[in-house]
Amino acid sequence: MNLRIFLFALIAGFLFSRAGKSQDAASQVPRLVILKIDGLNGGLLYKAMDEIDPATGKSRLPWFSHIFRQNGTIFQNFYTRGISLSAPSWSMLDTGRHGIIRGNVEYDRFTGQVYDYLNFFPFYIGYARSHQVDMPGVEVLDRAGIPLLIDAYPYPQVLQSFQLYQRGVRWDTLTQTLARRFSGKNLYSLIIENPGSLDFSTMFYQQMEHELEEGLKQSQILYLDLYTGAVDHEGHATNDERALFAVIKRIDELAGRIWTGIQNSPYRGNTLFVVVSDHGMNNIPGVLSQGYTLPEFFNSRAGGAHHVITNRHQLSDYKLAGLDPLVRRVTNPSSVSYYLKGKAKEYPTAWLDLDGNERAAVQLRSSDLNKIHILLLQLANPHLPTTLRKAAAACLEATINRHRTAWMRLRADLGEEMEMLALAIARRQPIVDKLPKKRRQWTSEQLRLGENKAALRLGVELTAWKSEHAAYSDYLKHLSALLAFEPDPIHAFHEKIEDLIPPLALGDNNTVADLQHYVVGPAANGLVLDANGRLDESHSFIHLNYFPLLLAQRVRNNPQAALSPYPIDFIDMRLPDGIYSSDVPVAQHAYWLYGGEENQLIILTDQEGRIRVLPVKHLTGESDGTVQYEMSTWRAGLPLHLFEDPALHLPSGVDAASWLSAWHTEREWMNAIHLCRYSNGVIGVTEQLSPVTNNVPGKPGMNPVMLRFERRRRALVQADFHIFAADHWNFNARNFNPGGNHGSFLRISTHSVWMMAGPGIPPHQRIETPYDTLNFASTVLSLVHKTPPMPDKVVPLQPNTVQ
16 A cells, blocks of 8 residues: 555545544434423323224324334323413422413502513514513513523524523524415415414424424524424314314324424434323313303402403403403403493502412502592582591501502602612613614524524513503502602692502502401491590491402302302411411411312421411411411311322321321322322412512622612512312403313413423333422433432433333
């Protein structure tokens, strides 16, 4: 061999060796593919997978069975953590962290800002105008310093579909869908042959699937997902088993196409394929879901004659107005308002989140703010007798003074936060001003890396800061005016109430005592003095106790024997910390479940994360914010119905009452109750009602004052209380879904889906051990060699064993 041939062979061998190593290195990089199915119930899916199709002799869902039963792992008992709503559930699935988003829509108590997490249309328009780059839920998580699962991958490695927690908009998907829908052939079919035959959403999902299939062929993309809401939509519309199975069958075929694409991809042996759902659906054949209108209840005099805010139009108004896709806040005025007639736009006093259907989150204006408003109106009356004027002025002054210490602290803290926010705005503005404003100003490499979107986020956040600075500063101005106000006991009040009571604001959260003695209006006979010449508040104002009032609601016509005539199951609410201080160790947080005066539970948590449940009765709130109650005994009929549930699984020989009242870890509770009618409701209550500020870590290096501001913003959207519907009832005022609903702690609504196949996943494995939403992201990220957000939540997978 001459020297030239030898050198050529040496170089060629070296190059082939490097190429082989590059291919080996690429094959060792695990790819993650997630099929996200909204609203798919675990029991419904696994039952269909177990059934044999007589025509084929195989599973009725052959692809799911082949991929995950034969070649992967199924989590047989996977549950929604918290309430079974899409926005809270997907937030925990997509982050692997405790939730800071607790509803499908949330309202800021001080400013009236609406966080509408399910409405895509304002986001699309905002993105097109460069006013938004991410869905609202992503913006909230980013501000709180909570990364998404996809953030573990660089931007060029990600192919994300349209979904609730979506970064950016893939305009190509919309463009291609519109091109397909409105091609010459399709336009002819649409206009001439069969109007309405073309379903845009179907074509949209077909385009997303096509892009996923193309993405699987590209070696640089390591994260791909596909989101579908088809099951959720069908489940709300019908409880017909054949119709539901038809949708699941189509998704089974979709999973097959994805699996086939994976086998033909550059990462054939190194792709983790995951299927997950956010919650189940309360579908029972033969039982129609029935609706109860909470807005009408709160509008009525019996319910407080509130002007009610919802994020969607009610069914009665769902005509042309209901077609507006940009609506975020709808005012439902009361025609029988006690003292705010004609003021519905300025002073709505009840704000409702009805999405999710089986539960409603309720925010009421501070009872004392109502009282202050009523007293100001009374003092403005020039004909008010002198004795009543003096008593009303004294009552108003006492009411303000009762809050003075807390309001002065709020003014100081929020004022400091506004100063820091103003400084952040001043620092950010020149940075944003220097950024390119047009897409053509970015290089192709910058666009590939997503630098234009990162820059746009800076501008979007800046705009939000400016809006928040104006809104919270305005609230502080009103608060300062109220603190400085001195009621005149002699002369009529001539100032503007709007200068003291901020419009579109609810003020502080209500306590138990507030809600048990909630002021809704002046008494029919006006103000009344007591024997000492002071204002007799019990006879001067109309008070409501919302807890027994709501539980007593009964429908006049109930055509279904399977449904209770009482549409409300129970109410839950967070209690003040330290209410059970006689216990050792001292409980850290406490939560109250109200199912009637005699039927109540208190759920306690301690600093170690353990949980204890106590039966109580006659819980009452005190004026200082504390509560009093009587201990009760475990029996049938209490909220969550744990004591009488035949599926309650306790150690042999253990007394149920003793066990339920003792401290246990979350794992012990899950093992004991997950098969019960309310599944993991005990844990769900603690997740849903826990102090949200504890879950806001903030961005790395974040200024402490700005972090406090972010935590305050999250606290301000928390509800006063939640109302849970009785089985097969729902509160969806827009459209009372006849099929099924979700949002409760019922097992049928919380039982979700989690299946995996790929490297590191044991085949033929069905895991019986119960897990919940928090286990998902940490386990998946660990499997693809990424850092799990909660390492203690990683599920250890052992081959060929049933866990």
